[in-house]
Structure formats: structure tokens, C-alpha cells
Amino acid sequence: MTSPLALEARALTKSFRTRGSDSVRAVDGVDLAVRQGEVVAVLGPNGAGKTTTLDMVLGLTRPDSGSVRLFGVAPDEAVAAGRIAAVLQSGGLLGDFTVGETVEIIAATHRDPAPVDEVMRRAGIAELGGRLVSKCSGGEQQRLKFALALLPDPDLIVLDEPTAGMDVESRRAFWSAMREDAGAGRTVLFATHYLEEADAFADRIVMIAGGRVVADGSTAAIRAQASGRTVSAVVDPASVGWIRDTAPGVREVTVRGDRVEIATDDSDATARFLFAHSDAHDVEIVAHDLEDAFVALTSSATAEKETLR
Numbered sequence: 559m560t561s562p563l564a565l566e567a568r569a570l571t572k573s574f575r576t577r578g579s580d581s582v583r584a585v586d587g588v589d590l591a592v593r594q595g596e597v598v599a600v601l602g603p604n605g606a607g608k609t610t611t612l613d614m615v616l617g618l619t620r621p622d623s624g625s626v627r628l629f630g631v632a633p634d635e636a637v638a639a640g641r642i643a644a645v646l647q648s649g650g651l652l653g654d655f656t657v658g659e660t661v662e663i664i665a666a667t668h669r670d671p672a673p674v675d676e677v678m679r680r681a682g683i684a685e686l687g688g689r690l691v692s693k694c695s696g697g698e699q700q701r702l703k704f705a706l707a708l709l710p711d712p713d714l715i716v717l718d719e720p721t722a723g724m725d726v727e728s729r730r731a732f733w734s735a736m737r738e739d740a741g742a743g744r745t746v747l748f749a750t751h752y753l754e755e756a757d758a759f760a761d762r763i764v765m766i767a768g769g770r771v772v773a774d775g776s777t778a779a780i781r782a783q784a785s786g787r788t789v790s791a792v793v794d795p796a797s798v799g800w801i802r803d804t805a806p807g808v809r810e811v812t813v814r815g816d817r818v819e820i821a822t823d824d825s826d827a828t829a830r831f832l833f834a835h836s837d838a839h840d841v842e843i844v845a846h847d848l849e850d851a852f853v854a855l856t857s858s859a860t861a862e863k864e865t866l867r
């Protein structure tokens with residue numbers, strides 16, 4: 559059974575005026591649906607439109623067109639009801655308070671906050687209560703923001719590049735706190751440009767580039783959609799041109815030493831052809847990795863946008 563939607567965004571667009579009379583179309587027709595309990599990564603390179611999309615989802619920026627519903631209501635209504643919380647890139651913490659004081663103060667602004675000790679433990683900052691915020695590392699401050707976001711016990715938590723600028727150790731600590739929390743059934747939507755974070759943590763990846771969704775699915779599905787496979791084999795160099803023109807599914811052929819590498823949409827058919835019609839041997843079939851998919855999908859979308867300008 560599929561769970562109901564936590565988020566439904568339809569045909570979102572947003573342009574910003576830049577210096578002079580130019581405008582930048584930051585988001586260009588984004589559809590995004592997230593089911594309750596899903597952990598979804600919005601993955602894309604710098605400037606792809608991730609922050610603008612999340613800001614519209616949270617009701618912080620009004621779309622030029624399109625609509626957003628969170629749990630069936632408008633974003634501001636869902637936020638006011640304490641169903642949504644966010645960890646944003648911007649938004650400061652006060653350095654002169656301790657971590658514990660910060661959580662206490664913000665808890666006091668909520669009608670029915672989760673217990674302070676519990677959110678600090680869940681965010682992995684239970685040991686940092688007495689530390690001044692100004693003495694916390696970037697990663698510790700992000701975990702403090704995460705604790706604050708947990709106070710209203712939200713159904714959906716939105717995080718915009720929560721681990722930007724953290725070292726590997728801090729990122730690991732952050733995600734381990736997040737993962738434990740998401741396991742409890744909370745819906746999580748996060749933006750990142752770290753492919754490995756999206757791959758390791760999300761159930762599903764929505765890849766955006768040039769303000770558009772260029773892929774949406776499980777990591778495995780995105781890999782398959784973007785890149786197909788490569789069939790490589792040792793062949794007689796004289797037959798490379800003929801293979802390129804004749805074999806089924808071929809997208810691109812590259813020769814490396816005595817091997818030919820064939821990027822193909824149908825690796826089975828390509829391999830069968832090689833066995834049946836050539837002297838190919840030492841045949842290998844390799845699925846492209848997510849990194850290849852990311853580069854292929856985002857670069858073609860960005861290039862398309864450039865040509866439209």
C-alpha cells in the first residue's frame with residue numbers, strides 16, 4: 559500500500575531579476591511528490607535550483623506559478639501547525655548562548671515541544687549542552703539546528719545542504735543522527751550536491767539541473783536511466799568502424815589499447831551481436847556508476863539551458 563502524500567508540488571517556476579534587465583529562471587517547471595515516510599534527496603550541482611525549490615516548498619518564497627501542498631494544506635498552514643521544520647543554510651545561531659540554553663529558549667517558543675533532553679540526544683548533541691555555540695564546530699552547529707528542527711516533532715523535515723562545509727567525520731556523525739531519526743517514520747527531504755550522501759541516505763533521488771527535474775527514482779533506476787551500460791571486448795581493430803555502424807544499441811564507441819568500449823542502451827543485444835558476428839573475446843559488461851549518471855544528466859540539462867538563453 560502506498561502512503562499518502564506529505565508533499566505535492568506541481569509545475570513550480572521561479573525567476574529572479576538580476577542586475578540590468580536580465581532575469582534568471584531558477585526553477586523551471588518542477589513537479590515533486592513525496593510520500594509520508596520517504597527520505598528523498600534533491601541532488602544537483604551548484605545553481606541547479608535546489609534552494610529555490612525548497613524555499614517554495616516551505617512557503618519562504620512565493621512561486622511565479624505552480625502550487626505546493628504539504629499534507630494537503632498550504633505551506634504556511636502546515637508550518638503553523640508544527641508539521642514541518644527546516645534546517646536551512648542561512649539563519650544564524652546566537653554565539654553567546656550555550657547549546658543547552660539555545661534548545662531551551664527555542665523550546666519555550668513552541669506550544670507543545672518534544673522534551674529538550676530527547677531532541678538533544680536524537681540530534682547527537684547530548685554531550686554538548688554546556689558548550690557555547692560560538693565554540694562549536696560547523697558540524698556541531700548544524701546538529702544543533704537539527705535539534706531545534708526536531709522540537710515541534712514535525713512530520714516532515716526539510717534540510718538544505720545540511721552538511722555543506724563539514725569534514726568527513728562530522729558528516730558521518732550528522733547522517734547517523736539523521737538516519738536514526740528517519741527510521742522512526744519521519745518524512746525527510748534534503749538538498750545536497752554530494753552524490754554519495756544522496757546515494758547512502760535517500761530512498762529516492764530527484765536530480766535537478768538548470769531548474770528542471772532531470773531524473774527521479776531510486777539510485778539504481780537513475781543509474782540505469784542515465785547511462786545504460788558499457789560492453790567492452792578485445793576485437794580486431796579493423797572491425798571497430800563496422801561494429802559502431804552495425805551493432806544494436808550503440809551510443810558511442812571508444813578504443814582503448816586493444817579493447818573497444820561500447821556505450822550501449824541494450825548491453826545484452828550488443829554482446830550477442832559481438833559474439834555472433836565478430837571475433838570479440840574477453841567481453842565485459844559494466845553498469846555505469848551514479849557519478850557517470852549525474853554528470854551525464856546534469857551536463858546535458860545545463861547545456862540545453864545555455865542554448866536557450
Ligand SMILES: Nc1ncnc2c1ncn2[C@@H]1O[C@H](COP(=O)(O)OP(=O)(O)OP(=O)(O)O)[C@@H](O)[C@H]1O
Pocket residue numbers: 574575576582583584585602603604605606607608609610611751
Ligand atoms: N535572490 C536571488 N536573486 C537572483 N538570483 C538568484 C536568487 N536566488 C537564486 N538565484 C539564482 O537562481 C539559480 C538557482 O539558485 P539556487 O540557490 O536555487 O540553486 P542551488 O541548486 O541551491 O545552488 P547551490 O548548491 O549553489 O546552493 C542560480 O542561478 C542563482 O544564482
